[in-house]
Amino acid sequence: MKLPPLKALPVFEAVARLNSFSRAAVELNVSQSAVSHQIHQLEAYLGETLFQRQGRRLSLTNEGxxxxxxxxxxxxxxxxxxxQLQGRVxxxxxxAMYSSIAVRWLIPRLPTLQRQHPQLDLALEMMNESPQLSDRVADCFITLQNEHRGFTADLLYCERMFVIASRSFWQSMCADWQQAGLIDSNEPQQIDPAWxxxxxxxxxxxxxxxxxxxxxxxxxxADLTLPESTRVQHFSHMLMALEAARHxxxxxLTNDYMHNVDDDPDLVRIPCHSLxxxxxxxxxxKTSRRQEAGIRLLRQWVRQQAVASGLLEVDEWVAQR
Incomplete structure (x- = not known):
């Protein structure tokens, strides 16, 4: 078995993660020259340049x-x-996940996780963009990516968008429609999207x-065109649009993990179609880590919560077991 200089590998990992020779030296409790020596030794063995050095700026090459x-x-x-050999589980x-699903869906359910699995020590990383699937980023992910080499992906939710409004806004809309003779009851079971x-x-x-x-x-x-004269208020994130609706x-427009009628009675789901x-x-x-205790516990719990909250159909959950 031909292996690279093994002492250099933790040094390379620290420099790559911290993006700094000096910070890696502090973390490893060695001199900066010792770090530099190990990186040069590794690069010589591989025959590849792992880092680009431009003045004080350090970055990984593609090979790095x-x-x-x-x-x-x-x-x-x-x-x-x-x-595991030492008996330490x-x-x-x-x-790692998107900020919206973390704030609106996962975090409110964490007390349940803590009660059911008090031994689980969970750290959350919120991402604005789709997180890179890598051990360096996190141990597991809630992501839109389902095909990545070496990873297993369990379906949690197929997104659908529906219309919401504050309860008082909904009541004023119903009053308008009653006055116009469009509805008979105070709260109709279905409305025309054009309204x-x-x-x-x-x-x-x-x-x-x-x-x-x-x-x-x-x-x-609904085979309708949005007129240019329509009054539209723009927001960068759904969280802000929801708060504006609340006020x-x-x-x-929102989705199932951002809004649950049982948990948020101040907002009303308008009886129209979903997109x-x-x-x-x-x-x-990572598939190779599927037997690790923490990942197994979290995987099972997240999937159960997806079913319980209506994100995932029971038959879909059973099919993935």
Whole structure:
């Protein structure tokens, strides 16, 4: 078996992670020249330059990034294997996900997780963009990615968008429709989507990265065109649009993990159609780590919560078991 200089691998991992020779030296409790020597030795063995040095700026080369992924994962696996032989079961788990699903869906359910699995030590990382699937980032992920080499991805949710408003805004809409002779009851079971065009729309840019695209697609599903004269208030994130709706400023589009009628009685789901966006959310983890206690506990719990909260159908959950 031909192995690289093993003493250099933890040094390379520290420099790559910290993006600094000096910070790596402090963490490893060695001199900066010793760090530099180990990196030069490793580069000489590999025949590749791992870091680009431009003045004080340090960055990984393409080869360095590929090597970092492999080395970080291998060192982590060695650590886990050693802890298991020592009889130490590590239930520390880092999970990375989008900020919206973290704040609106996962965090409110953490007391349940703590009661059911008090031994689980969970650390949350919130991402604005789709997180890179890598041990360096987290141990598991809630992500839109379902195909990544070496990873298993369990389906949690197929996104659908529906219309909400504050309760008082909804009641004033119903009063308008009654006065116009469009409805007989105070709260109709179904309404014509065209009736919503007379009210302010709260649009979230980040859903499709195009202004008003969320509402355009929602109305298009009902064979309606969004007039240019429609009153639209723009927001970068759905969290802000929801708060504006809560404060009676208009109609917002949201999804199941952002709003649950049982948990949020101040907001009303308008009885109209839903728009399936095509986004599918997955719980992902490295397949080689599927037997680790912390990941197994969190995987089972997250999937159970997805079913209990209505994100995942029971038959879909059973099919993945």
């Amino acid at each position: 990034r590929e090597y970092q992924e492999a080395v970080s994962s291998a060192l982590f696996q060695l650590e886990c294997a050693s802890e 590590d239930t520390r788990v880092r999970i 919503l065009l007379r009210y302010p729309l709260l649009s979230t840019y980040s859903i499709y990265d195009i202004h008003t695209e969320d509402w355009r697609r929602w109305f298009a599903q 009676h400023q208009g109609l917002a 399936v966006t095509g986004d599918r959310f997955y719980f992902a983890f």
